[in-house]
Amino acid sequence: MRAYIFIETKPGTSIEVAKRIKNKVKEVAQADAIYGRFDVIAIIEAPDLESVKEILYNIIEKDPDIIHTETSLVLSHNPRE
Numbered sequence: 001m002r003a004y005i006f007i008e009t010k011p012g013t014s015i016e017v018a019k020r021i022k023n024k025v026k027e028v029a030q031a032d033a034i035y036g037r038f039d040v041i042a043i044i045e046a047p048d049l050e051s052v053k054e055i056l057y058n059i060i061e062k063d064p065d066i067i068h069t070e071t072s073l074v075l076s077h078n079p080r081e
Helices: 014-024 051-059
Strands: 002-009 028-033 038-044 066-073
Touching: 002 014, 002 051, 014 028, 014 038, 038 051, 051 066
Parallel strands: none
Antiparallel strands: 002 038, 002 066, 028 038
């Protein structure tokens, strides 16, 4: 299962937050500081929804520089899987 996590951070911390997420969570395929409504986007590749929930609530949202997150789950199915 793939999930896109859109993250709002405290001012001036987006690059550090993206680096911490990449280094701390093995299921994070990509994490980048971005411009726009959100400050960081992270892509999680996990086996199931429960794993995504655990990563989000027990690791990512506990970062002290993260203010808010929004998660989008990928619904498409790849027939080769």
